Amino acid sequence: MIAAMLDDTRPVLVVEDDAPIARLIQMHLEASGLKVQCCGNGDDAIALLQEGAYRAVVLDRMLPGSGGMKVLRFIRRNPEEMLPVLMVTALGQTADRVQGLNEGADDYLAKPFEPEELVARLFALLRRSVAKAEAALSHGSISLDSDTYMVNVGGHTVSLRPLEYRLLQVLMKKPGKTRSRDYLLDHVWGQDTYVEPRTVDVTVKRLRKALEKCGSGDCVQTIRGMGYRFNGDESGPHT
Numbered sequence: 001m002i003a004a005m006l007d008d009t010r011p012v013l014v015v016e017d018d019a020p021i022a023r024l025i026q027m028h029l030e031a032s033g034l035k036v037q038c039c040g041n042g043d044d045a046i047a048l049l050q051e052g053a054y055r056a057v058v059l060d061r062m063l064p065g066s067g068g069m070k071v072l073r074f075i076r077r078n079p080e081e082m083l084p085v086l087m088v089t090a091l092g093q094t095a096d097r098v099q100g101l102n103e104g105a106d107d108y109l110a111k112p113f114e115p116e117e118l119v120a121r122l123f124a125l126l127r128r129s130v131a132k133a134e135a136a137l138s139h140g141s142i143s144l145d146s147d148t149y150m151v152n153v154g155g156h157t158v159s160l161r162p163l164e165y166r167l168l169q170v171l172m173k174k175p176g177k178t179r180s181r182d183y184l185l186d187h188v189w190g191q192d193t194y195v196e197p198r199t200v201d202v203t204v205k206r207l208r209k210a211l212e213k214c215g216s217g218d219c220v221q222t223i224r225g226m227g228y229r230f231n232g233d234e235s236g237p238h239t
Contacts, residue, residue, distance in 0.1 A: 010055040011035035012122070015045040015071060016088070017063050021111075025058060028115040029122070042066030046074050054083065056126060058118070059105070061089035069103060076104035084125035088113065139172050139230070142216065156214030163188060164207040167200075171220060171230035180227040204228055 012029055016022040017040040026036045037054075039045050043065035049057075057075065061068035068087065075083055087105040101108060106125050109118055137144045141154040150159050151168065160168065166188045171179060179187075181197045188203075189195050208217040221231050 009035065010053050011037040012056045012058060013045065013048060013054040014038045014058045015042070015063065015068070016040060016058070016060045018060075024115055025118060028119050029058075032119050032123070034122075040064070042068065042071050045071050049075065056084040056086065056122060056129070058086050058088060058122065061087060069099070072103050072105060082129055084122075084129045086118070086122050086125060088118070137169060137172055139175055142172070142219065144169055144172070151211070151214075153211070153214040153216045158210050158213045160207065160210055163203055164210060167203055167207055168211075168220070168230070171228060175230050178223045178226050178229040184227065200228075 012034050014022055014025050014029070014036055016025065016038065019040065022038045022040065026038055029036045034055075037048070037052075039048060040063070042063040045057075045059075045063075046066055048054075049071075057071075059068050059071060063071070066074075068089070072085060072087070075085060084106045085104065086107045086109060088109045088111060090111045106128075107121050109121060143152045144150075144165070145152070150157055151165070167184065170184065170187050181200045184200050185195060185197065189199070204220060204222075208220055211217045211219065219231055221229050223229055
């Protein structure tokens with residue numbers, strides 16, 4: 001899960017009209033390894049969310065232009081969007097916090113707050129977001145079940161070994177993108193584990209053999225001299 005969090009290069013959008021607070025939040029988030037983009041107006045935030053991709057939003061409730069609640073409602077218009085939202089506000093009343101949570105905020109932090117607590121709460125939301133995304137990962141007719149290490153292809157189910165499952169999971173996150181053996185070693189086996197690059201080839205071979213049972217052995221392709229990629233066009237069972 002940590003690898004998945006570090007592999008995500010989308011910025012966190014900080015929507016805060018108090019410039020010193022915005023800079024403080026940005027400084028602490030960037031020190032924690034996250035990319036950050038700031039804006040101080042609710043209308044600008046909505047425009048940015050329409051145009052770009054973000055991994056989370058730190059959202060002030062009291063904003064010029066569209067207020068924080070309006071921005072939150074805009075984010076939650078799409079029920080499939082799992083964008084984590086951490087709301088911050090000087091309004092400390094219980095009713096205000098309850099309203100924010102009921103409207104779809106994932107967590108609520110009252111001002112003044114310690115920057116370290118904001119960072120910790122945001123990382124907790126990101127971990128939950130990654131877990132949800134990995135558990136629900138699917139492409140075309142292929143879907144993965146992270147609880148059982150099983151893959152379902154158009155109604156056909158096959159059980160995978162944990163490393164085979166993790167390998168397929170990493171490749172499926174970016175369909176069509178070639179991943180080198182070194183990348184796969186780092187993100188499947190872990191940077192602190194030493195294994196031979198040949199181990200990747202052996203695991204791919206086992207994965208393909210397992211997927212052949214449901215007619216999808218060709219969805220993991222070899223790119224000669226570069227590595228492997230998941231090809232969604234080949235993910236359906238052959239008849």
